[in-house]
Amino acid sequence: MTIELAVFYGQQALLTSVLVAGPLLLTALVVGSLVSVLQAVTQVQEMTLVFVPKILAVFAVLAMAGGWMLQVTTSFSTDMFLSISEHPGRMP
Numbered sequence: 523m524t525i526e527l528a529v530f531y532g533q534q535a536l537l538t539s540v541l542v543a544g545p546l547l548l549t550a551l552v553v554g555s556l557v558s559v560l561q562a563v564t565q566v567q568e569m570t571l572v573f574v575p576k577i578l579a580v581f582a583v584l585a586m587a588g589g590w591m592l593q594v595t596t597s598f599s600t601d602m603f604l605s606i607s608e609h610p611g612r613m614p
Contacts (some may be wrong), residue, residue, distance in 0.1 A: 538598040542591045546580050555581040564606070 540590075553576045561567060 523576050531605070534598065538594060541597070545587050545591070546582050549579050549583045550576050 554572060557572050557575055561571060
């Protein structure tokens, strides 16, 4: 395996991680920010008021995009396992 190929596989791993985790993290960020603004406007400082909408929104996005996220992860894993037979390493 060359260095370029290892870097490519590392880039693919990072891209897959961003694609899978991105929608959930972005949802949590947006909902948390909106609830924080609402708390600042109404001066209600309750911790469960932030947690409950955020977790519900993340579960909703996971329910909607879960199949796609699983497909991306499975595709990446399949490509990695198939690349093992294409680029055998050195045996000691």
